[in-house]
Amino acid sequence: MVVTLIDNVNIMSMDPSQTDNGVLRQTQLWIQDDKILAVGSAGAYSPVPDHRIDAGGKWALPGFIDCHTHLVYGGSRADEFRQRLSGTRYQDIARAGGGIQKTVRDTRTAAPQNLLQHSLRRTRRLVEEGVTTIEVKSGYGLDEQTELTMLNVAEQLGVYLPVTVMRTYLGAHTLPHQYKDNADGYIDFVCNTMIPKIATGEHASAVDVFCETMGFTAAQTERVFQAARSAGLAIKLHAEQLSDSKGAVLAARYQACSVDHIEYLDPNDVPALAEAGCVAVLLPGAFYYLKETQCPPVSALRQHNVPMAVASDHNPGTSPICSLLTCATMACIEFGLTCEEALLGITAYAAQALKLPDKGRLLAGLDADICLWDIEEPADLIYEMNGFRPYCRWVGGRYVD
Incomplete structure (x- = not known):
């Protein structure tokens, strides 16, 4: 002792x-x-x-908690950043084969040691700033081997650095090339092959889905939720980032631990989150990089006492930010949080979003x-x-x- x-x-x-x-x-x-x-x-x-x-x-x-990151990936999307600065929309880049699909290609061809080296550099920057717990998602492999490699690399971050790593399987991030025009077939793969393997091998503790017009439908998302619940995995959701797809309400029905992004969340749907105990995770970095103008319904979240977490959403395309404190400041300036709310958002409420009652x-x-x-x-x-x-x-x- x-x-x-x-x-x-x-x-x-x-x-x-x-x-x-x-x-x-x-x-x-x-x-x-x-x-x-x-x-x-x-x-x-x-x-x-x-x-x-x-x-x-x-x-x-x-210690700060970054409860939503995509830290493990291959390649760079600086060229797309330059395209967006010239006026090209993120959705148009994705439809042309860029966006997440480019990172999938780069991640599939990257050696595991290369993935680890670059992920350590990004994570080290967060740790230097006071982050002691991070969540890391997969989702840039979209096949069995690369997804498992990503989750293994994420686990190793906690071996090399003084940080607790929580892993989330984000297989339903986007539709891989080999399943073009067969989204339901890919969801079959996610639900019937990957989620049981993830749960049995303890490769992750949670499952996430990108429910959006350029992601997966509410019906497909629900199938993933059902498989995750059957496997004993926690549920998270990328919801209402680009449109109101009613993903947040669906997530509330499944007692998701968090709904993330939620810029287009209908204020009338906020009571469902409150009743389900969902945490609203605000991601101002992506809002900033995409030059969005639609803000999350912070007033409604406050009114109904929905906890608001703040995360970096570090990812190669829409939030390449290695600073959780910068994102906390952005949440105040862009979304109207107070300093006290922002600090709660990167501590107590971030812990709640990851179901970590002993942290934050x-x-x-x-x-x-x-x-x-x-x-x-x-x-x-x-x-x-x-x-x-x-x-x-x-x-x-x-x-x-």
């Missing part, structure tokens, strides 16, 4: 039940092995700490994923874009310099 005492520390625990996100000043934070032992005084127990750290008034926050908050008994920041107040992290890195970190109770 190893006990660490962080003394003379300011804490924002990110407890959503507290009006100030759980601010405590000039207090103590106790760590025992991989868990938080106590916030404030340890009380009658008061063990003699093995390590004592004077924080000097610095701020302790939970600094409370006794939870995981000791902690970042110490040399800032005047937590809002500085949102206000000053790309201005700070953690002074030090603990990941699973282990000190990371």
Whole structure:
């Protein structure tokens, strides 16, 4: 048993039940092995700490959680970025064989070591900024071998870097070339071959679908949900990014842990998310890169107390951003979140979106994923874009310099 005492520390625990996100000043934070032992005084127990750290008034926050990423892929789509700057629409690039299909081709031909090398570079940047948990999706293989390779590479990120990795199978990302004009046949493959293999081999804990006019229909999405539920996998959904396809309502019926993007979500559908306990994951990076103008219905989400998470959505085409804090700032500027909402969105609510109840908050008994920041107040992290890195970190109770 190893006990660490962080003394003379300011804490924002990110407890959503507290009006100030759980601010405590000039207090103590106790760590025992991989868990938080106590916030404030340890009380009658008061063990003699093995390590004592004077924080000097610095701020302790939970490690950040990036709950929606596509970090593992091959190739680059910088050429498409230049095309969009010249006025070509994302949908037109995709129809011409670019977009996700280009990344699928590049990922299928990339060596696993190459995928790992480039994914580590991107993930390392997130980790340097205070991210201690990430979700990584597959979806750029669309065949059995490449999808499994992507998920294996994602797992290795947590071996090489101090970060917890949650993996999601996104086989229903787009229609692969070999299933052209046979979308239902591809969904058969996803449901009958891949999902049982994913579940049996524990390659991922969740399944995601791109339900959209240029993705999969609500009926096809529901088939994937049914297969995921039968296999015991959690459900997530790319919903209402480019149009109102009613995917979010469908996801709510299946108690999805999150619906992501939701720029075109009908405010009248928000109560269904609240009733189902779904987290709304906002992805301002894609909104920014695609020059979208339709914002998520943040006011309705607030009104119905739907938790709002914020994620980087790092991907090669529409959000090549390796900074979760930048996306948190974007969520405030583009979508109207407060600094406090944005911080909750990359901690407590991001943990809820991944069904990780022991992460995202600094409370006794939870995981000791902690970042110490040399800032005047937590809002500085949102206000000053790309201005700070953690002074030090603990990941699973282990000190990371």
